[in-house]
Amino acid sequence: xxxxxxxxxxxxxxxxxxxxxxxxxxxxxxxxxxxxxxxxxxxxxxxxxxxxxxxxxxxxxxxxxxxxxxxxxxxxxxxxxxxxxxxxxxxxxxxxxxxxxxxxxxxxxxxxxxxxxxxxxxxxxxxxxxxxxxxxxxxxxxxxxxxxxxxxxxxxxxxxxxxxxxxxxxxxxxxxxxxxxxxxxxxxxxxxxxxxxxxxxxxxxxxxxxxxxxxxxxxxxxxxxxx
Numbered sequence: 581x582x583x584x585x586x587x588x589x590x591x592x593x594x595x596x597x598x599x600x601x602x603x604x605x606x607x608x609x610x611x612x613x614x615x616x617x618x619x620x621x622x623x624x625x626x627x628x629x630x631x632x633x634x635x636x637x638x639x640x641x642x643x644x645x646x647x648x649x650x651x652x653x654x655x656x657x658x659x660x661x662x663x664x665x666x667x668x669x670x671x672x673x674x675x676x677x678x679x680x681x682x683x684x685x686x687x688x689x690x691x692x693x694x695x696x697x698x699x700x701x702x703x704x705x706x707x708x709x710x711x712x713x714x715x716x717x718x719x720x721x722x723x724x725x726x727x728x729x730x731x732x733x734x735x736x737x738x739x740x741x742x743x744x745x746x747x748x749x750x751x752x753x754x755x756x757x758x759x760x761x762x763x764x765x766x767x768x769x770x771x772x773x774x775x776x777x778x779x780x781x782x783x784x785x786x787x788x789x790x791x792x793x794x795x796x797x798x799x800x801x802x803x804x805x806x807x
Contacts, residue, residue, distance in 0.1 A: 581696055581716075581741070582606040582759055584628040586616035586642065587658065588635055592681075596629070599685055605692075606738075608763040613637025620646045624759040625653050626745065627695050630675070632659035640673040647674035654695040707744040710790050710804055712783075714740050723786035730782050735760055735775040743792070743802040752799035776800060 583600055587593040588611045600607045608625075610616040614636040620628050628646075630639035637645075643655050657675040667678050677691050707714040711725040719737045722729040732740065738760045743751060756772050780792050793801045 581626045582608070582624060582738075583692070584608055584610065584616065584619055584625040584653075584763075586610045586613065586629065586634060586639065587631045588612060588633075589631070599688075600692075603689060606762070610763075611635070613639065613642045617642045617645055619763050620653060621649055621651055622755060622758050622763070623651060623653070624742070624755050627692060628653050628655045629692075630655060630657055632657060639675075640669055643674040656691055656695060707741065709744050709747055709802065710788070712744075712786075712788050712790055714744055716741055721782055721786060723788045725789060726787035728786040730785050732782060733778065736779045736782055739775060739779045743800070747802065750795050750799050750801045756800070 583605050585593065585596055585600070585607055587596060587609070593609055593611070597607050597609055608619060610619055612635040616628075616630065616634070617637060619625070620642065630642055632639040634642075639657055639659070643657070646653070646655075655675040655677075657671075657678045658681065659678075660681045671678060676695060679688060679691060707716065711723055713722045713724065714720075714737075715722070716737065719732045719734075720729055721732055721740065739756065742756070742759045753772050756776075760772070760775070776792060783790060783792065789804050790802060791805050793803055795801050
């Protein structure tokens with residue numbers, strides 16, 4: 581699961597990045613609101629954690645603009661403000677949840693887990709699509725039709741997790757590169773193709789009716805095979 585963290589206070593940001601990575605989240609850190617908005621609008625993040633008071637654009641405005649542009653990523657607003665009006669503004673701007681500093685790390689992690697479960701495809705601890713079940717905690721892909729299972733490599737897991745969570749949508753190479761390798765990682769597109777090939781082989785191994793279809797000039801789509 582990839583998280584966008586927008587926090588301009590360096591010590592706080594470093595502590596949160598370390599915590600989230602320890603909990604096995606992939607994290608991209610942004611230091612100002614304008615950069616955070618650009619990253620959020622890539623559509624590759626599972627959760628966004630936005631500080632309210634940031635340079636260039638505050639967290640409320642980032643959330644508001646993202647929602648106006650059709651971004652549905654769950655947002656947790658993080659701020660030192662505790663007044664009721666500030667909480668109302670945060671929720672009205674499009675945030676799903678609001679956490680006031682200082683906070684306990686256990687509460688932050690619990691709220692992130694709750695936001696992570698907002699995906700419509702998340703059921704009983706797994707992601708589902710057609711005859712497939714993806715157990716993200718065990719990195720295991722299972723086909724219900726054949727009963728076959730296979731262990732996934734880290735990149736294969738990230739690809740399928742992303743595509744399961746965006747069923748019916750075409751994922752561009754740019755989106756996949758950011759999702760799997762991070763916002764500031766200069767990944768060559770052939771790396772995406774290599775790991776997409778590995779992932780297709782895992783789908784074939786379990787005998788699924790689902791395939792990853794290349795859409796010319798656009799990207800990739802997870803769909804049921806043509807009969």
